[in-house]
Amino acid sequence: MTSLPKTIRENLHFLCAEIDGQLILLEAFFQDPTAALARRIMDRAGYAHNLKTRILDACVRQMAGAKKDNRKHLTLRSLEFVAVDLQRLSNLARQSLRHVERIDTFNTLVPERYPVIVGHVRSGVARIENAIHSSDSNLAIEIGQMQNKIEADYRKVFKVYTREMRNPKTQPSDIANSLLVASEFQRMGDSLKSISEALISSNIGQAVNFERxxxxxxxxxxxxxxxxxxxxxxxxxxxxxxxxxxxxxxxxxxxxxxxxxxxxxxxxxxxxxxxxxxxxxxxxxxxxxxxxxxxxxxxxxxxHLPGLTLEHILLNENGDLCDKALARLSKTLRDIWKQTRTKEPAELGSMQQLSERLGEVRRVHPEFQETHVRFCGEALPSLDTLVGLAAKREAQVAAPFSVYIHGDFNVDNIIFDPGENRIHFIDLHRSRYMDYVQDISVFMVSNYRLHVLDRETRSRIMDVSQTFFKSARAFARKQNDDTFEFRLALGLARSFATSTRFIFDKVHARRMWLRSRYLIEKALACPVGEEARFRLPLKEIFVD
Missing domain, CATH: 3.30.200.20 (Phosphorylase Kinase; domain 1)
Structure with a gap:
């Protein structure tokens, strides 16, 4: 581990010693409960808090001069977590005593079980300093493994308490408070595991949990x-x-x-x-x-696949490379669609998807909760009403065939290798046979939602979406897919609306929300049975 500043090293040593001291008193309390011991533990809250605060303040000062991806920064962040969890052990010890105070018959607690549990916590705390100074991940693992021992003991006392519930001589309140005491010790095990994970993360240079x-x-x-x-x-x-x-x-x-x-x-x-x-x-x-x-x-x-993501190319590379990547992507997709085409019709279901995600969208953007929509004095239906109507229309217009799709076709999930002139796909957990409009709409909107203010780059993004659409439309016409543009309008509407839950900028999110509503209204304005004549208002949509 990176060499620690003297202030942090000393205060961490004092904090570990202080927590161990409190645990010794707690251990003694369960062996011989007295009000004096309980009071000594309760009165020592301030010192642990002050030591933790000193460590956090020192870490903040040190991080101010460290790069975010620097190993020193990772170490300091880990030490912050360690200090917080050490003080949490102090808090949990005091909280357990508050529950004990409410127990009338102390033996209901089975107090002889607790010194062993406290001993496990002390063993974990005793390893912390050595694990930090030696960057020893094995020691860090041993700290986390104390949770397993604490959990095993917790389950034993839990069984005792639940068995006592059937004893008519035992007060229910005593059992309830005993369970709360046991729960505080279980949480101590969780804190030791968190400390272990923080130390391991510092050692390997990346945040990880035990399983990872x-x-x-x-x-x-x-x-x-x-x-x-x-x-x-x-x-x-x-x-x-x-x-x-x-x-x-x-x-x-x-x-x-x-x-x-x-x-x-x-x-x-x-x-x-x-x-x-x-x-x-x-x-x-x-x-x-x-x-x-x-x-x-x-x-x-x-x-590891060589190349650059399309998102990187769009935002950072020259126009020639962008054109080359887009041409290869379009050719690759046409080839995939031809090779995987089946005669099974495919329902897009984009309006149902949108309906299911509106709650998530509105938790991020509550202003999209439309109750009364008016324009120039006229009452308009809410988006929810429009989605319901569009879902019925969409169910009647299935794709005439299915193809194998990516399923999450964002620009950061597509890699272009300029040297080999090849396209690769990543993040493939949603791949399946489906209407290819699903991938097309997701790709186009993932371009649009890139929050880039530079006019030239923004114009390039719009051009990419329109060029991609024209290529996909040409494929649809060759395959006699007459309702392609109607389905795509609803697919884009879904993607525009649901993508706002990942957009914090209110202006950008509102642009996308209004585009979603506009596309649904345009689709619903198309007479039933005339979906093949519908034309997507692309220039009105992909322009800023």
């Missing part, structure tokens, strides 16, 4: 890197809760693989999506190098 660390260790052992050591660096945190990291060779400075972990079901879907693309369209998706499951989480080690 063991998955990462297991998967990295599968990599063979004779030249140089392996290091990890964060790439992204997905909205679904997964974390993505690059595994880099420290000697060659090349990315060897990509590590992705998260909930077992989501990672399993990602694995299945990648494997399905390998069988359907080889070379498009990355290879899976290794896969591990652990409890309710799972992790993948994925081949």
């Amino acid at each position: 660390y063991f998955s990462l260790q297991s998967l990295m052992s599968d990599l063979e890197e004779p030249n140089g050591e392996l290091a990890i660096e964060a790439i992204a945190e997905t909205r679904s809760g997964s974390s993505i990291s690059a595994i880099r060779n420290t000697k060659t400075e090349t990315v060897t693989a990509v590590f992705k972990d998260g909930e077992k079901n989501k990672v399993k879907e990602e694995r299945q999506g990648v494997e399905s693309w390998h069988s359907i369209y080889p070379g498009l998706a990355p290879k899976i190098l290794s896969y591990k499951k652990r409890n309710q989480s799972a992790a993948l080690l994925i081949e």
Whole structure:
């Protein structure tokens, strides 16, 4: 671990000693409960709080001069978490005593069980300083493993208390308060685990939890890197809760693989999506190098794909490269759609999707809760009403065929390799057979929602969306997909509205919200049975 400033090192030492002192008193209290011991514990709250505050203040001062991705910054952030959780142990000790005070018959608590639990907490605290100064992840793991011992003891006393509930001689209030005491000790185990994770995160240079660390260790052992050591660096945190990291060779400075972990079901879907693309369209998706499951989480080690995301190209590269990437993407998509086409009709269901997500949108943007909509004195239907009407129309206009789609076709999930002139897809957990309009609408709106104010770049984004649309429309006409533009209008309406939940800027979000309403109104204005004659008002939509 990075060398600690003297102020932090000394105050951390005092804080660990203070918490251990309070735990010694707590241990003694359960062995021989006296009001004097309880009072000594309750009176020591201020010192632990002051020590924690000094550590946090010192960390803030030190971080002011450290780069955010600097190892020093990570260490200081970890120490903040350690200090907060140490003081939390002090708070939990006092809270447990408040519950004890309400117990009339002290033996109901089975107090002889608690010194062992307190001993586990003390063992964890005793390892903290050594784990910090030696950057020893094994010691950090031992701190976190104390939670398992505390949890096992908690379950034993929980069984005792629940059994006593059936005893008519035992006061229900005594059992209730005993359960609360046990719960405070269970939370002490959680604090030790949090401290353990903070120390491990500092050691490896990236925020991890226990499950992620063991998955990462297991998967990295599968990599063979004779030249140089392996290091990890964060790439992204997905909205679904997964974390993505690059595994880099420290000697060659090349990315060897990509590590992705998260909930077992989501990672399993990602694995299945990648494997399905390998069988359907080889070379498009990355290879899976290794896969591990652990409890309710799972992790993948994925081949690192060369190239740049379309988002990066749009925002940072020249127009020629952008045109080249878009042309290759359009060609690749047409090829995929032709190869995977089935005769099974596909319902887009975009209005149902929108209806299900309106609650999420309005939690971020409550101003979109429309009750009475008026324009020039005329009462207009709310968006909810329009969505309901459009859902009925949409159900009558299915795509004449199905194709295999990406399922989350944002510009940051598409990689273009200029050297090989190839397109790759990533983040494939939603891939399935579906109406291809789903991917088209998501792609176009993911372009629009990029919050870029530069006029030239903004104009390029609009041009990309319009060029992409023309390519997709040409494919639809060749396939005799007559209702393509009608379905796309509703698909775009869904994507514009639901994407606002990821947009904080109120002006930008409102532009997208109004475009959604406009597209639904235009689709509903089309006479029933005339959907094939509907034309998407593209220039009115993709312009700022």
